[in-house]
Amino acid sequence: MSLYDLILTEKGFMQQNELSYPFEERGLQFGDGVYEVIRIYQGNYHLLNEHVDRLFRSAEAIKIEVPFSKTEMHEYLSELLEKNSVAKDAKLYLQLTRGSAPRSHEFPLNVSSNLYAYVKDFERDLESMREGVATVTLEDIRWEWCYIKSLNLLPNVLAKQHAKEHGAKEAILYKEGMVTEGSSSNIYLVRDGKVYTHPATKRILGGCVRMKIQELCKEKEIPFIEEAFQVEDISYADEMFATSTTAEILPILKVDTVSVGDGEPGKITRELQRLYEKDAHIPSGASIFSKEQA
Structure with missing residues (x-):
């Protein structure tokens, strides 16, 4: 770069x-x-x-x-x-x-x-956005004011390295069994057509892409529920995805040893990716869907 x-x-x-x-x-x-x-x-x-x-x-x-x-x-x-x-x-x-x-x-x-x-x-990671990624879970040991985007990122760095060492793209953090967010992303679970994610409290960083996802869900009448879910709920998820400024919207296909849904990027995840690209004015030739359309 x-x-x-x-x-x-x-x-x-x-x-x-x-x-x-x-x-x-x-x-x-x-x-x-x-x-x-x-x-x-x-x-x-x-x-x-x-x-x-x-x-x-x-x-x-x-x-x-x-x-x-x-x-x-x-x-x-x-x-x-x-x-x-x-x-x-x-x-x-x-x-x-x-x-x-x-x-x-x-x-x-x-x-x-x-x-x-x-x-x-900084080029877009089209492959990860198209194909989806694997993740691992890890206890959230960060301080209680994660809503501040502070320079104190050592726990995040250690979590990201843990994910890398286990062949994963991201670490999904949890406190007392409840998923908070990723080491550098917000985390979402889709079940029965509804998108669930941790509420924007001091325990998470309220991502700018997260705000856009909430807006896009409202526009398309996709229920966006700010309700924390448990690690054990992942086994029953239809889809999961992560969002961040640089990663955009990443389909999550695997969490630890558990496959999410049918092991493919889900319908709602794909719809949100399309809407996000439209909002960001991504040229059709640079779209993550251009390979599918070719």
Whole structure:
């Protein structure tokens, strides 16, 4: 994935090799910050409003001041694409920390926050979206404020690595037998034509794609039920899928040793994939269904 040269910082635009912070930086030493990953399709942001709103919610939750207003953030992020002449599928990573100061647990006084955002080319994982993926279950050991998109991702990293070591794409996390979400995704179970997923409480990160899925279900009169389900319910699922900004909508075909439904991507999952591609203005030639239509 190629990295575009120009990045956005709290001080404005600069070349990536010009970015430098002191080693006593609170994001580095404490994970004292928040972040966002925003999908870009053919040079255009998708769900930008939702991501910017969530960034500000996360920053407010841990008392970090964002150096720009929401309007300015929109303008700067759009300008970042223009200045880099971004025309391909890509992703933007944005990180905001409390700033640079001598290491001490309490908040530093009179220190401004650090922000940087950069763009990298990022192709869609069409094979996984077409064919579906295997997953594993793992106990959710994260903190209780998962609704904040914070930099403290070590449990998520360990869960994702556990999945990789067991030949799976994602780890499905659970607390007291109840599925919360994935290591980097929201998780859904389909039963009798209804979509079930954990309610958007502090126990999960309310995904921007999750919000879009809820909207699409409403449009198509597919019952979207914010109700947690148990790991044992997976045996009775007709379909399952996962969503995230970079993965979009992934059919889940296997959880641990259990095959989901008939072991193929389900009807509702496919319908939501079609609707999502339409909403994101994916060209027909780049669709996950183009192979089927050929």
